[in-house]
Amino acid sequence: MRKVVLLVAALFASSIAVANDWPAKPVRFIVPYPPGGGTDVIARILQSRLSDGLGHSVIVDNRGGAGGVLGTEAVAKAAADGYTFLFTLSSHTINPLLYKVNYDVERDFAPVSLIVSVPQLIAAYPGAPIETVADIVTIAKQHPGELHFASVGNGTPSHIAGELLKLRTVIDIVHVPYKGGGPAVADTLGGQVPLIIVTMPAAMAQVRAGKLRALAVTTRRRNPGAPDIPTVAEALKVPDYEVDSWYALFAPAKTPPAIVARMQSEIAHTIQQPEIRQKLLEQGGDPVGSSPEHLDRVVKAELRKWAEVIREAHIKLD
Structure with a gap:
């Protein structure tokens, strides 16, 4: 029992050390859409202030193609070292239902934060x-x-x-x-x-x-x-009509939890800054800055919801 306790303590200490040392270089946010779209706009609103909080630059890397699938695949395959993140929108839970994708939304990504509802x-x-x-x-x-x-x-x-x-x-x-x-x-x-x-x-x-x-x-x-x-x-007068979108940040699966927690904390702090919050509101965004656990629940719920809507509306790709 004592060995187990010591092992857990060692792992916890190691996780804290990783978070304290991170980041040691610029962090990349892959936006899986071209410049000028909503995802790009929101990412760039956060970019400067988030860079200040992390102590290293946040680079917005636009990788559009296949409705967001190509950039998303790049993050799924990236090293889980805390230097590559996916900054995406709620199509993250729709694409797997319509496209043949080379990733699993629930298995290949670690939720970080639902940043803005829009x-x-x-x-x-x-x-x-x-x-x-x-x-x-x-x-x-x-x-x-x-x-x-x-x-x-x-x-x-x-x-x-x-x-x-x-x-x-x-x-x-x-x-x-x-x-x-x-x-x-x-x-x-x-x-x-x-x-x-x-x-x-x-x-x-x-x-x-x-x-x-x-x-x-x-x-x-x-x-x-x-x-x-x-x-x-x-x-x-159609009360059952509702489509609520969001922008969120994900990391590759197996990214150290301490790094995920640090990034979530910085995001939550950044979106509460008056000038950032005002910019998000002006763009029609409702700042959230949720926990990873909340984002995980949203992803699971929307995978079920959109599957039902797609079947009901007979939506098929051309």
Whole structure:
């Protein structure tokens, strides 16, 4: 028994030593989407202040491709030494249900923190004859299959939000997948597509500049950073419509728990700084900074939830 106690004590001391020595060099956040999208925006808001807290630079490394799968695979295969993390969004729990991926969401990643909760935003090109989300339903029923909406990619929360809108309102609108929020927003600004569903951080600057018309958010409650934008549920009187997205940080599995705990602590501290919190709110984000255990529960629950929605909506990739 004494040997077991000594072994546990030695392991605990070793873990503390690892945390005290870490980081000894820059830390890399792999964002599995192109620059300019919501995930990239949130990561860069945290980057500078988080670097100060850690004592070494945080590098944001955009590795877009395959709807976030390529960058996610890179982290799954990375060394579990605390120098590579995955900064991603809630499509992390959707991709495995739609793609053949070379990783297991629950087995290959260590949850660190659910950083920000954020709605998807349904917005329109100002030149389109769409003033409200109800107009989408009216036009789609009059002209089935003629109205198009952009998303940030196949299998992403913005795609799911659009498919759920079609399901709950019994309309036929056409999905146009892009490779990230940046390209999707750019084409909507140019009028190539009349509608976009995208995370709020990817579009709020354009909404405030009058370049996009905000129609509705996909969460059950209005967003505190933009309380004038109605929810889909209230605007269309469909109470069972809800898509709540988030941004979170994961480490490769087997990353030392002490490093995970240190990173979570720094994130929680960073998002409570007044200027960082204000920037997140302006982007439509609701700062959370959760524990690893909370994020783990969210991942497990959403894997079940999205599997049911995908089956109900008959969502298949092209």
